[in-house]
Amino acid sequence: MLELFSNTNEPWQPKLPDAELTYYSTFWTKEEADILYSKLLKEIPWRQDPITVFGKTYPQPRLTSLHSVNKEPYSYSGIKMNPEPMTETLERILSKIKTVEQNKFTSVLLNQYRDGKDSNGWHSDDEKELGINPIIASVSLGEERFFHLKHKKDKTQRLKIKLEHGSLLIMGGTMQENWQHQIAKTKREIDSRINLTFRKILK
Ligand SMILES: O=C(O)CCC(=O)C(=O)O
Numbered sequence: 693m694l695e696l697f698s699n700t701n702e703p704w705q706p707k708l709p710d711a712e713l714t715y716y717s718t719f720w721t722k723e724e725a726d727i728l729y730s731k732l733l734k735e736i737p738w739r740q741d742p743i744t745v746f747g748k749t750y751p752q753p754r755l756t757s758l759h760s761v762n763k764e765p766y767s768y769s770g771i772k773m774n775p776e777p778m779t780e781t782l783e784r785i786l787s788k789i790k791t792v793e794q795n796k797f798t799s800v801l802l803n804q805y806r807d808g809k810d811s812n813g814w815h816s817d818d819e820k821e822l823g824i825n826p827i828i829a830s831v832s833l834g835e836e837r838f839f840h841l842k843h844k845k846d847k848t849q850r851l852k853i854k855l856e857h858g859s860l861l862i863m864g865g866t867m868q869e870n871w872q873h874q875i876a877k878t879k880r881e882i883d884s885r886i887n888l889t890f891r892k893i894l895k
Pocket residue numbers: 801803812817830839855873875887889
């Protein structure tokens with residue numbers, strides 16, 4: 693009887709130095725996540741911007757889109773993104789996140805990894821527009837990919853988390869100051885994945 697009523701969506705909170713992480717593996721059911729995935733694939737004005745890293749410019753290895761409740765731009769890797777408005781689907785996702793995290797998110801950056809060749813290199817979400825110790829809520833839909841994490845100073849501290857379809861990962865504390873993360877390329881034949889990171893972008 694007890695098992696019948698046990699909460700299968702208890703968050704997982706790994707004990708990490710200098711970071712706070714909370715992972716909900718099935719924040720959305722498979723059915724809900726399937727709907728959100730296909731809506732976003734169709735509705736979002738996906739684009740591929742050129743990025744400049746170490747003086748060289750090439751197409752970003754994934755598609756992106758920025759949406760916001762305000763007009764504040766967001767800059768990273770030499771790209772300045774001006775936001776699109778929020779959509780009904782994005783509002784619906786955000787209102788469910790608010791049931792567990794009351795941070796006043798203003799914006800969401802979406803990534804579409806079309807296949808295993810698409811990736812997101814080592815970085816921290818530490819742009820000045822995010823302020824200190826930002827809280828970032830990261831939603832995963834579609835193909836599972838590994839989220840790699842490494843501590844900036846203590847090289848013994850590394851981990852990878854499989855980000856499942858319909859999952860929610862909340863990054864907080866001093867995580868962006870002390871850790872980097874990436875989505876590495878993979879040679880596996882895989883389908884596409886959509887990631888949404890809700891952020892509070894300050895003026
Ligand atoms: O795709 C992910 O899970 C991470 C995305 C990310 O780190 C970012 O957009 O800053």
